[in-house]
Amino acid sequence: MPDASDRHLRETCVASESLCEGDFLKARRDTVRMPDGTTSTREYIIHPGAVVIIPLLDDEHVLLERQFRYPVGRVMSEFPAGKLEPGEDPLHCAQRELLEETGYTAGQWAHAGALHLAIAYSTEIIHIFFARELQAGERHLDADEFLDVCPQSDQDFFQACRTGGVTDAKSLSCALWLQNVRSSAWALDWRPA
Structure with a gap:
């Protein structure tokens, strides 16, 4: 402010x-x-803005994606994310992106905060959401989207962050949120979908 x-x-x-x-x-x-x-x-x-979702499969596992990112020329492991459509509510975008990319819906959602990804050269803001009470369903990928959905233990995710297996800035920032939420250091305001 x-x-x-x-x-x-x-x-x-x-x-x-x-x-x-x-x-x-x-x-x-x-x-x-x-x-x-x-x-x-x-x-x-x-940048129009975006969302990132930290999908909690259970008390020890999260849901990640792996996809090729053309600008860096490699397959990246990251949390599900997507850009806001003009005038779109960030929660609606998060719900849409989780379903489209992973096939999952969530019974409860919590807005964690905001992330300014590259303050020196971009207006991009990413709204961080947690999702739990996940139910598997059918994915609805865009025609130009190719990605794998990968359940992973929290510990394997944190290890990948430490060793360079996860280098995506938004997912690294979400690791901080995940650690603090899992340890109960940071509380979330959970709401039904």
């Missing part, structure tokens, strides 16, 4: 130009007035 005492740190946009208008992402270059009155430029990506 903005704080009045942060005025000496704020930058103000004085001009903005579009660099790219893609179907999914947009790139901009802004000229900003710095706190000392000088100007500088900021290039950044406009």
